[in-house]
Amino acid sequence: MINSSLKQLGEMLQAKKISSVELTQSFLSRIQQHNPSINAYIALDEAKTLAQAKAADARIASGEASPLTGIPIAQKDIFCAKGWKTTCGSKMLANFVAPYDAHVISEFDKAGAVNLGKTNMDEFAMGSSNETSYFGGVKNPWDFDRVPGGSSGGSAAAVAARLCAAATGTDTGGSIRQPASLCGFTGLKPTYGVVSRYGMIAFASSLDQAGPMAKSAEDCALMMNVMAGFDERDSTSLKREKEDYTRELYNSNPDKPLQGLRIGLPKEFFAEGLDASVGKVIETAIAEYKKLGAEIVDISLPNTGLSIPVYYVLAPAEASSNLSRYDGVRYGHRAESYTDLMDMYCKSRAEGFGAEVKRRILIGTYVLSAGYYDAYYLKAQQIRRLIAQDFVEAFKTCDVIMGPAAPSTAFKAGEKVDDPVAMYLQDIYTISTNLAGLPGMSVPAGFSTGGDGKALPVGLQIIGNYFDEARILNVAHQYQQVTDWHDRMPEELK
Amino acid sequence: MALSTEDIKKIAHLARIEVNDNEATATLNKLSGILGLIEQMQAVDTTGIVPMSHSQDLSQRLRDDVVTKTNEREAFQAIAPILGNGSAEAAVANGLYLVPKVIE
Numbered sequence: 001m002i003n004s005s006l007k008q009l010g011e012m013l014q015a016k017k018i019s020s021v022e023l024t025q026s027f028l029s030r031i032q033q034h035n036p037s038i039n040a041y042i043a044l045d046e047a048k049t050l051a052q053a054k055a056a057d058a059r060i061a062s063g064e065a066s067p068l069t070g071i072p073i074a075q076k077d078i079f080c081a082k083g084w085k086t087t088c089g090s091k092m093l094a095n096f097v098a099p100y101d102a103h104v105i106s107e108f109d110k111a112g113a114v115n116l117g118k119t120n121m122d123e124f125a126m127g128s129s130n131e132t133s134y135f136g137g138v139k140n141p142w143d144f145d146r147v148p149g150g151s152s153g154g155s156a157a158a159v160a161a162r163l164c165a166a167a168t169g170t171d172t173g174g175s176i177r178q179p180a181s182l183c184g185f186t187g188l189k190p191t192y193g194v195v196s197r198y199g200m201i202a203f204a205s206s207l208d209q210a211g212p213m214a215k216s217a218e219d220c221a222l223m224m225n226v227m228a229g230f231d232e233r234d235s236t237s238l239k240r241e242k243e244d245y246t247r248e249l250y251n252s253n254p255d256k257p258l259q260g261l262r263i264g265l266p267k268e269f270f271a272e273g274l275d276a277s278v279g280k281v282i283e284t285a286i287a288e289y290k291k292l293g294a295e296i297v298d299i300s301l302p303n304t305g306l307s308i309p310v311y312y313v314l315a316p317a318e319a320s321s322n323l324s325r326y327d328g329v330r331y332g333h334r335a336e337s338y339t340d341l342m343d344m345y346c347k348s349r350a351e352g353f354g355a356e357v358k359r360r361i362l363i364g365t366y367v368l369s370a371g372y373y374d375a376y377y378l379k380a381q382q383i384r385r386l387i388a389q390d391f392v393e394a395f396k397t398c399d400v401i402m403g404p405a406a407p408s409t410a411f412k413a414g415e416k417v418d419d420p421v422a423m424y425l426q427d428i429y430t431i432s433t434n435l436a437g438l439p440g441m442s443v444p445a446g447f448s449t450g451g452d453g454k455a456l457p458v459g460l461q462i463i464g465n466y467f468d469e470a471r472i473l474n475v476a477h478q479y480q481q482v483t484d485w486h487d488r489m490p491e492e493l494k
Numbered sequence: 495m496a497l498s499t500e501d502i503k504k505i506a507h508l509a510r511i512e513v514n515d516n517e518a519t520a521t522l523n524k525l526s527g528i529l530g531l532i533e534q535m536q537a538v539d540t541t542g543i544v545p546m547s548h549s550q551d552l553s554q555r556l557r558d559d560v561v562t563k564t565n566e567r568e569a570f571q572a573i574a575p576i577l578g579n580g581s582a583e584a585a586v587a588n589g590l591y592l593v594p595k596v597i598e
Contacts, residue, residue: 099569192549206548236552309534320509327510329591334575341594342510344578350512358511359524362502365509366525367532379535381545386538388546421527437549 001026002162003487006071006219009165013060013070020060020070023165024053024114027072031117031163034493037144040157042077042135043085043118052114059112067222069112074164076155077118078125079210080199081105088201089121089133089151092326092333092352102199103231104168104210111226116164120154123354124323125175125203127151128426131417132356140183141490143454146410149179149426155213156183161493166214166223170200171440172207173311174405174430180213180442181405181459186476186486187213188220191466192437193238196231204318205236207311207434216486217443217476221245224469240467248474256293257478263289264299264398269429269461275408277448281458282404285445285479289402292478297398301390306383307432308424313367313380314435319357320364326352359420388436391463400475401463404429405442409456429461439464443476444485457485497522497529 001023004012012018028046035041049072056070080086080098082105087093101109108115122132130138130153138153140146141161148157152169156179159167169176171189180187188211195210202208212223224245231237253259265286270279286296328334328348335347353361367376394401407428416423433440442459449455460479464472480486499518502525506513513521567589577585577592585592 095573097573099566099573193552232557235554236548236550238550238552306535306538309532312528313532313535324510328575329585329593330570330575331573332575334578334585337579338594341596343512344594345510346507346512348575349510353511359521359528361509361511362505362521362525363528363532366505366529369505369508375536376532378545379538379540381547382540382543383535383538385543385546386540388549419527420524421531424528424531435549 002030003489005216006068006166006214006222009071010067010069014065016060020053020056020114021050023070024049024072024116027116027164034161034163038139038141038157038161038163039136040119040138040154040161040163041074041117042087042120042154045084045117048083049114049116056112056114066111068108068226070114071165072114072116073108074116074119074155074158074167075105076152076168076170077121078170078201079105079168080201081115081118084118086118086201087135088125089123089135090352090354090357091134094134094333096331100199103196103233104200104227107226107229113226119152119158119167122151122153123357124201124319125151125170125172126319126356126360128174128178128423129411129413129416130154131413132354134354137413140410141493142184142456143410145412146456147182147413149182149406149410151175152179152213156180156185159183159185159213159215160489162489166212166219168210168227169213170208170210171434172204172315173434174427176211176213177405177430177440177442177459177461178426182410182457184444184457184459184485184488185213185215186217186220186441186443187211188224188441188469188473189433189439190224190228190469191439193236194228194467194469196229196234196237198231198233202322204315205322206318207315209434216480217441217473218246218249221249221470221473243470245470245473248470249477252474252478258289258475259293261294261400261475262297262398263294264297264394264401266299266301266304266394266401266403268301268304269403273407273425273428274404278404278408278458281446281448282460285460286402288479288483292482299394299398299401301394301432303383303387303390304428304432307387307435308428310380310383310387310435311431312363312424313376314384316360316364317368317377318364320361320368323357323361328352356420384435387432391436391438395465400472403461405459405461409448409458433463438466439469439472441472441476443479444488446485497525
């Protein structure tokens with residue numbers, strides 16, 4: 001059952017072969033068993049969770065169920081959920097009980113899904129290993145010595161260890177796709193503006209986007225049907241017709257389902273910096289796509305290397321502004337002792353924020369300060385346009401872009417903690433899609449055996465043109481019909 | 495653009511984050527590496543390129559000038575921080591938030 005797809009679970013629930021309470025309890029008991037070692041969840045509330053499961057069972061009995069009614073979902077702790085502790089992985093919000101629901105949370109509630117708990121994450125989503133969380137690191141379910149990736153590390157480990165049916169994440173520079181690659185499951189970052197950011201704690205507002213983290217592309221499509229849609233309360237939410245993201249999955253030619261699909265391979269994604277064993281897995285996956293009828297096109301995204309410097313100006317600049325709200329006055333951490341108002345601000349923020357968050361606030365403050373604005377912030381915005389333009393050119397000759405999602409498999413905990421620049425390079429293949437605002441996925445494509453002999457997952461990245469989520473979900477789904485990488489889970493956790 | 499620990503302290507003050515001397519030195523080392531990375535941008539000729547602040551060309555939506563929010567003061571004040579300086583009381587009184595005296 002823990003390996004069943006969302007569609008299968010929905011059918012079992014609606015046929016009353018199992019109740020939501022039973023399904024939820026089976027996940028809760030797996031959480032009790034494995035979470036003490038993995039640390040994927042940082043807030044659990046069995047009473048609330050089971051009350052939702054009971055309500056879902058009543059809804060199913062009344063014949064008013066929708067596809068995700070009764071299905072237990074893990075929520076990244078970046079989403080405000082009324083009455084739930086919502087910490088964003090920070091000491092600053094360690095005691096913050098959200099007084100309202102994020103749009104994503106209320107959409108899952110309306111669908112009748114069950115909130116299984118809040119998942120661990122890098123502090124304020126700033127990190128690529130989950131090691132900046134105030135609540136401790138998260139273990140990679142494939143090898144407990146390694147990180148799950150980040151910032152959505154708790155959701156990633158929960159999906160990979162089957163401690164939930166599916167989870168939510170957010171992706172500002174790769175925080176859904178990189179952990180999906182490192183933990184071996186399917187994750188989608190939608191086009192910017194498709195999922196409302198209302199109630200999602202802000203990091204870099206022009207880049208932040210929520211998306212599904214699940215076993216398969218089909219599961220992600222069902223999650224998107226709930227999460228996506230216009231919301232008045234997010235000023236950048238896009239007013240579009242409601243879409244069925246599963247619409248392309250079931251109507252393909254069975255022999256050559258991807259006949260005529262043009263896959264662009266950017267040479268910059270296969271250059272220096274890519275681990276050779278990861279490159280090999282990606283090549284094998286591309287060969288599989290050829291069998292499905294796809295054509296390969298060589299493309300170039302010449303400004304890929306600049307995406308990291310540009311991101312580390314723009315994201316900290318936006319973060320320094322967004323995080324100025326944490327001043328110890330109305331909510332969040334206030335210093336225990338202080339002399340005057342200025343001292344209260346400075347001490348509350350010094351105590352409430354961790355080292356990586358402080359570094360990014362300082363970088364952001366610096367690049368926005370008088371005399372440096374043009375040289376850094378404006379320059380970065382200009383190069384951002386060049387990076388977006390690269391994609392516009394590339395999509396003239398191809399339909400989707402493929403490459404690795406991360407340059408290596410999961411690395412060891414502690415390995416990059418003291419070297420922020422090495423940590424930032426984890427996102428070299430993912431950041432440019434955030435800067436351009438494009439949708440991107442990571443799809444399990446195989447395993448690479450590390451030095452100590454443990455097989456670690458590798459993710460294939462699929463980048464689509466604006467609003468092509470349904471298409472890339474189908475491109476991933478067809479691959480998942482002929483491979484079983486997405487069905488694998490760590491032996492020890494079965 | 496090599497930064498000094500004095501620069502770090504000045505930036506930290508602008509950001510309203512207290513740093514002591516040890517922290518300023520440690521931060522300086524880490525920040526220098528990051529700023530070195532950022533410096534790669536300067537090699538690019540961006541003459542005439544329009545800055546991109548956002549991935550969608552959107553204009554701000556307008557809404558009707560009607561009340562859409564209800565007063566939730568009690569719910570919001572229920573999560574106020576504690577007063578501090580020896581008091582474990584919430585930093586609120588009569589529907590207001592309490593902060594150190596600003597005007598004598």
